[in-house]
Amino acid sequence: MEDYDLFDENSQAIIYGFQARAIQRMLDFDFVCKREKPSVAAVIRPTQAAAVAYHKVFWGSNEIVVPVYKTLQLAIKNHPKADVMVNFASFRSAYPTSKEALESDTIRTVAIIAEGMPERQTRQLIKIANERNKIIIGPATVGGIKAGAFKIGNTAGTIENIELSKLYRPGSVGFVSKSGGLSNEMNFMISQTTDGIYEGIAIGGDRYPGSQLIDHLLRYEANPKIKMLVTLGEIGGKDEYAIIDAIKAGKITKPLVIWVAGTGARILPAGLQFGHAGAMAGSDMETAEAKNKALREAGAIVPDSYEDLDKMIRQTFENLVKEGKIKPAEDFEPPKVPLDFNDATRLGVVRRPADVVVSISDDRGEIVTFNQVPLDKIIRENKSIGYVIGLLWFKRELPDFAQQYIEMVIKLTADHGPAVSGAHNAIITARAGKDLMSALASGILTIGPRFGGAVSDAAK
Amino acid sequence: MAQKNIYEYDAKMLLAKELPKYYPEFKYHNKLAIAESDTDLEQLVKDNPWIETDKVVVKPDQLFGKRGKANLLLLDANCDEMKQFCVDNLDRVCEIGNIRGTLKRLLIEPFIPHEKEYYVSITSDRENDIIHFSFEGGIFVEENWDKVIHIPVPLGKDINFFDLEGKLPDLGEYKDVLIPFIKGLFQVYVDQDFAFFEINPFAITEEKEIVPLDVKARLDDTAIFLHGDTWGNPDSPIEFPAGFGQTMSEEEAMIHELDEKTGASLKLTVLNREGRVWTMVAGGGASVIYTDTVVDLGFGNELGNYGEYSGNPSREHTEIYAQTIIDIITEKPDPQGKPKYLIIGGGIANFTDVKATFTGIVSAIKKSVDKLKKANVKIFVRRGGPNEKQGLELMKQVGEETGIPFEVYDRYTHMTRVVELIKKAEEGKT
Numbered sequence: 001m002e003d004y005d006l007f008d009e010n011s012q013a014i015i016y017g018f019q020a021r022a023i024q025r026m027l028d029f030d031f032v033c034k035r036e037k038p039s040v041a042a043v044i045r046p047t048q049a050a051a052v053a054y055h056k057v058f059w060g061s062n063e064i065v066v067p068v069y070k071t072l073q074l075a076i077k078n079h080p081k082a083d084v085m086v087n088f089a090s091f092r093s094a095y096p097t098s099k100e101a102l103e104s105d106t107i108r109t110v111a112i113i114a115e116g117m118p119e120r121q122t123r124q125l126i127k128i129a130n131e132r133n134k135i136i137i138g139p140a141t142v143g144g145i146k147a148g149a150f151k152i153g154n155t156a157g158t159i160e161n162i163e164l165s166k167l168y169r170p171g172s173v174g175f176v177s178k179s180g181g182l183s184n185e186m187n188f189m190i191s192q193t194t195d196g197i198y199e200g201i202a203i204g205g206d207r208y209p210g211s212q213l214i215d216h217l218l219r220y221e222a223n224p225k226i227k228m229l230v231t232l233g234e235i236g237g238k239d240e241y242a243i244i245d246a247i248k249a250g251k252i253t254k255p256l257v258i259w260v261a262g263t264g265a266r267i268l269p270a271g272l273q274f275g276h277a278g279a280m281a282g283s284d285m286e287t288a289e290a291k292n293k294a295l296r297e298a299g300a301i302v303p304d305s306y307e308d309l310d311k312m313i314r315q316t317f318e319n320l321v322k323e324g325k326i327k328p329a330e331d332f333e334p335p336k337v338p339l340d341f342n343d344a345t346r347l348g349v350v351r352r353p354a355d356v357v358v359s360i361s362d363d364r365g366e367i368v369t370f371n372q373v374p375l376d377k378i379i380r381e382n383k384s385i386g387y388v389i390g391l392l393w394f395k396r397e398l399p400d401f402a403q404q405y406i407e408m409v410i411k412l413t414a415d416h417g418p419a420v421s422g423a424h425n426a427i428i429t430a431r432a433g434k435d436l437m438s439a440l441a442s443g444i445l446t447i448g449p450r451f452g453g454a455v456s457d458a459a460k
Numbered sequence: 461m462a463q464k465n466i467y468e469y470d471a472k473m474l475l476a477k478e479l480p481k482y483y484p485e486f487k488y489h490n491k492l493a494i495a496e497s498d499t500d501l502e503q504l505v506k507d508n509p510w511i512e513t514d515k516v517v518v519k520p521d522q523l524f525g526k527r528g529k530a531n532l533l534l535l536d537a538n539c540d541e542m543k544q545f546c547v548d549n550l551d552r553v554c555e556i557g558n559i560r561g562t563l564k565r566l567l568i569e570p571f572i573p574h575e576k577e578y579y580v581s582i583t584s585d586r587e588n589d590i591i592h593f594s595f596e597g598g599i600f601v602e603e604n605w606d607k608v609i610h611i612p613v614p615l616g617k618d619i620n621f622f623d624l625e626g627k628l629p630d631l632g633e634y635k636d637v638l639i640p641f642i643k644g645l646f647q648v649y650v651d652q653d654f655a656f657f658e659i660n661p662f663a664i665t666e667e668k669e670i671v672p673l674d675v676k677a678r679l680d681d682t683a684i685f686l687h688g689d690t691w692g693n694p695d696s697p698i699e700f701p702a703g704f705g706q707t708m709s710e711e712e713a714m715i716h717e718l719d720e721k722t723g724a725s726l727k728l729t730v731l732n733r734e735g736r737v738w739t740m741v742a743g744g745g746a747s748v749i750y751t752d753t754v755v756d757l758g759f760g761n762e763l764g765n766y767g768e769y770s771g772n773p774s775r776e777h778t779e780i781y782a783q784t785i786i787d788i789i790t791e792k793p794d795p796q797g798k799p800k801y802l803i804i805g806g807g808i809a810n811f812t813d814v815k816a817t818f819t820g821i822v823s824a825i826k827k828s829v830d831k832l833k834k835a836n837v838k839i840f841v842r843r844g845g846p847n848e849k850q851g852l853e854l855m856k857q858v859g860e861e862t863g864i865p866f867e868v869y870d871r872y873t874h875m876t877r878v879v880e881l882i883k884k885a886e887e888g889k890t
Contacts, residue, residue, distance in 0.1 A: 021811075091682065092685055118653055118680055118682045118683035119655065120584075120650070121683075123587075127587070127616055142810045142811075154811045155810060157810045157846055158845075161808060161844070164871070178745070179744060181742070181743035181746060181809065182745035182746055182749070183810075184808045184809065185746070185875055187808075188808050188844070189874075189875075205745070207463070208586055232745070234745070235748070261745065261749050263752040264751035264752040264755035267755055267761075268731065268751075269703075269706060269729070269731075288752070305753060305757070306752060306753055306756075306875075307756070307874070307876050307880060310874055
């Protein structure tokens, strides 16, 4: 892996936080990319008691297990090759957990998903990252994706979207934005107007993103496989001026199509939070208009409005193809990820026979019913235990006297002495559908000093 | 969630409580009182007997500066003058820098006679916290901005081991007061997660005591979970008031409250109740772009609202959000009978369930069929993401069932093309 790469098709991540869906989505992505090994090496779940547990996931149609550790320390020790941490910790604990990862020797890139991290904490993390030559993506982001190689958490959403946006194989475009939500829109737009994304990163909308637009653009510039750049900037801050400086200094030479969002801010009341936390123009220089103008003057390709962004991207790409600078990436049919059983059921494409048939209670709907009486009605109307037993055993609403009788019996027999294991097992065995002898034998076999002591002694 | 202004009163109280930890010589008078529209002035004086014994200053505490120039500063006043000033100004509508608003809150504090006014502020950038200091404080600081000294302190540097003195000009007789004061202030700034703190001006009394006169401050409100002990208690947390002249409508306040209760994000600002173009857009980034496009295509004056929902809000919350917007749109039809437009827009979501959120919106639409028809509302939908097919199908169905004009577009239509379609529809009309 080169310095300008954050990930490749062998990269592995440690996921902080037990995010079952995101983990499965990462593995499904791996599968359609035809990766050899899953991209999730381990999961951290600080709330579990055991030092190590295991979590079942699908790898295509097979099931595999991913180790789940209580501490990051142990995960790092056991998975020294995992150099990415995807941090799903909440804004309260994003700081200490990211710090621990940045200070480790093996983790190089930390993606912080949490929204609402205090700015000073983020700045401290940036300092550590700078000192240790590490990279932070986020906070307040969905992450990023390297097409055909690696994806962070929930980036690019469902597997259908990944297929539609051709993210299972690399294209020629390096993309970076602030907004995580829009990054996915852009992934698709770029797949429709070019040969697709090579890598797309959302740095997050905070005032102090861990890595900035320019950091990723410089990486893309250095990467010979990336032929053109697309960026979505935002009103507020001066990050875009770093891009202008880089263009002027000849540090960015690849064609850059960029749009700075927030031109509508002029009609909004001053001081209104427009979009993200970092999106507030503190001076005229920070307005979207000023940035778009300055970028255009520096030589970037800037449309007149977002409405024309797709056309500009298409045009730039086609020019590069014409000039022979891009040989469009070849496409292939990605392997199909099997449908999850629950999803398939919901879509009505599979059915399976029931294992058990119950004619009394019914838990298929939104509310469980006992003999057609919904549970919430029983609770709301404060029905008795006798009433419930009537529904379950006799399939009818018993008259009051009968309900009261059952209640009385329950009260009187509520305590049958300790450890009624013999009777209990005999009943369970019978309910399991076994014959009388088996039921009896099972009961007798649990007779011992605590239950049926008299019988046991008599036998001696 | 981001940097938020706080009242001068709160900034001073926080400083009074925290600064002595680092600069024990700081003896603040702690004499601050707030008069609001419903304040009983007699009771206020009874609770703050110093108002009768000291001369006082009265000034608005509503997040705007240049109060002297706006003639809203009462200096060296006695108790009766203070009361008269309050009566004259509270609830008065006035214009401050092009913004009309009502004066609602006055800060009363002792008048400190002083000769010289100093300036100090602290700001932050990515790598530093920056101290700004000037001997020319008060209203002259702006015109003398070139005399302000800017001292970046690298993040994480312990100010006690930082050569501040070497970076400042000769402070003369006040060196022993100013250096520990600025260092103390810096520590409060860092420890309390301030994003901006400005004292302009402060005075030094004959007893060499520092008195902050006017204070402006912003806190990073995301850090509230770290400061339960100092930013007020859970029952009365520190306030992050809206700017002068920005009052929330009933609907905005309701959505704001809902937003605070959930982990998802629900935002609504009504710009123009009579506007004819309304947005219900998913995602912070997309909402900005829709607003841009509406403005760029010349509908800025017709734009009804700014807002967004994101972070996978529940079906119920999305329904309330949608219903609130629909209620405002349909409040009354356009006086000239022109159509109104509602854009239910968004990019391709990463994980927000399109079907679930659309179920909420659809159920609000179904409850408002007559209203929507009466107000001549046309609805444009564009969205993608998990369960997009089912979600968009729901929208198509509700259009067919109710007869409300609906146009539904999926990911293959450019995100903001619906705005252009509205433009075309309008041009066809006129």
